[in-house]
Amino acid sequence: MDDVLTIGEMCETYEVTARTLRFYEQKELIWPIRRGARRLYDRKARARLQLILRGKRFGFSLEDIRQLLNMYERDGSNQAQLERTYELAVDRLAQMEAQRAELDLAIAELKQEIAEGAAMIAAFKAAAE
Amino acid sequence: MDDVLTIGEMCETYEVTARTLRFYEQKELIWPIRRGARRLYDRKARARLQLILRGKRFGFSLEDIRQLLNMYERDGSNQAQLERTYELAVDRLAQMEAQRAELDLAIAELKQEIAEGAAMIAAFKAAAE
DNA sequence: AGACAAATTGACGTTGACGTCAAGGTAACG
DNA sequence: CGTTACCTTGACGTCAACGTCAATTTGTCT
Structure with missing residues (x-):
């Protein structure tokens, strides 16, 4: 256990579907590690997911959230x-x-x-x- | 002036687009009079539009509004x-x-x-x- | 090795309320 | 009578945030 979660574990933990996680990835909101073809979500990925969910509670669109996240990804x-x-x-x-x-x-x-x-x-x- | 408005006049008066009015008609929310192919909106049609807009302010869906309106159209x-x-x-x-x-x-x-x-x-x- | 669970990609579907052409009809004005 | 301006129908497009297959691959357990 390297402190990483599989997609299924992520779904249970955060009450989202796998489709949602892949969708967020496709929209460049999150970048899980790959082990072969499989996704593994580390601490950072989980922190980003939490911020995404929090942003949604605030009523931000995913695009808003992406911009905020990527902004600070590049230069906080x-x-x-x-x-x-x-x-x-x-x-x-x-x-x-x-x-x-x-x-x-x-x-x-x-x-x-x-x-x-x-x-x-x-x-x-x-x-x- | 028979107290009827053309679609263009309706658009200005109620700040909606012609597309919106035709859309409401297609969804059976409103039935303007026809003079030839053209639509003319009489007092009743305008009253219905106002209720549609009011219903939207209340957060009802168009389908909800249609049901309410048609319900009372048939038997108030x-x-x-x-x-x-x-x-x-x-x-x-x-x-x-x-x-x-x-x-x-x-x-x-x-x-x-x-x-x-x-x-x-x-x-x-x-x-x- | 076989079976079954879990994951993968790709692609099309959904919902609501319209927007946006395209191609043509017609009313009114000068 | 010609030219605008306004109107018509029909049909496909849009947006957000995923849902829902399908076909296949990989991982785990016995």
Whole structure:
């Protein structure tokens, strides 16, 4: 045990499918070691996967995540890129908060419609004819 | 002016594309009048479009919206269907609140990372090598 | 060695809500 | 009557993030 996991073990550990792992690799998000044709995931690969999953929780697209990851793969100490990442995070936060505001609005509207004794239904009837 | 709009006028008024209107028609969400081959949108058609857009704001799928709309097109007074609509709305509300909870969590996490002086960035660096 | 489990690549399919041509029809204006 | 501008149908394309085969190869166990 060289502290590496097979694809099957990865699937169990992180609750993803093998297809997903191969897909991430194809998209250049992760690069497992090869032993023959088989993939072996070392500590680094697992750290990257965790960041991918975390990024997804943050609502980043895989492409965003790839860019962030590869940025720091090449040069983690580059100050400009560091700031770029920071900006990306702040932007993303703003997007998420805007999305939240929209969602809140929609929830409030829907709640009111429901509370008003199915006013929405009345509205649908009106539009129906 | 018979209180009808051409497709182009509809596009400007509701900020949708012609493709979208034809798509909604193909999906049986809306039925404009025909004068020759051309579509003309009367008051009823416009009311339906507004409900479609509203439904989308609520996060309903077009298929959900179609069912709701057509349900009341056929029989607005059917009690069972009324209740079905009500249930759909309540379900949808629950979904939206769950979605908001997730979003809140993600926002909180991201905020913390940012507050911690770009801890996320450090994490990305760690995973990069 | 035989059997069975686990992995591999490649390729096409899925979902939703449209976008984007192509090729032509027609209404209205001057 | 000619020229635009607007409209029509049909059909294929797009995007994201994988799912779902199929055919084959490799690894492990007995």
